Amino acid sequence: MALIGPSGSGKSSLLMLLGGLEQATGGQVKALGHDLATLSEDQLAALRRDHFGVVFQSFHLIPTMTALENVATPLELAGARDAFSRAAEELAAVGLADRQDHYPAQLSGGEQQRVALARAAAPRPDIVLADEPTGNLDASNGAAIVDLLFDLRARHGATLVLVTHDPKLAARCDRVITLTDGRIEESRAA
């Protein structure tokens, strides 16, 4: 599903609410059968950890951790004993097998976003929230990230909620929702 609309229309806000990263001051947010407002902080954290993967425009990697550590961390938090070997597999799947010991500052933007994608994908989330994931990348790196996102959806059956300004990219999604001034202006199947 793609979320489109002018700057300030509420795309990022909606994504944050859906992922339980921000609390709604009004209305109701239902995700995966839960009314998010009824969950405790711990329950919300567990829901995020077990079911959501998030990718941002500006990568949001932890600068003091290597690529491998960035990807392994959510797996460790979820209690996986093989976190580091799985993280290595995820990095290989995004073409970064030879970069796993690099720190974010030693990676290009495209490489950093691939690490972020591997990190989001590693716990096999049900829903991947991506907020303009190609916004800071040149065309060829952006296209590679988009292919990886759709590949993730195809391989693991994750629901993809993608904020984008790119109409061509939106058209690749099975539903396109247009926001204006915080409201849905149009919701159409592609």
Ligand SMILES: Nc1ncnc2c1ncn2[C@@H]1O[C@H](COP(=O)(O)OP(=O)(O)OP(=O)(O)O)[C@@H](O)[C@H]1O
């Ligand atoms: N935490 C917040 N509290 C109150 N208002 C906010 C908050 N975050 C964003 N806003 C406001 O809500 C509106 C929607 O912002 P949002 O960031 O969701 O837009 P957007 O559609 O993602 O825009 P862009 O395309 O520029 O990223 C804006 O007017 C913004 O100033």
Ligand SMILES: [Mg+2]
């Ligand atoms: Mg935004």
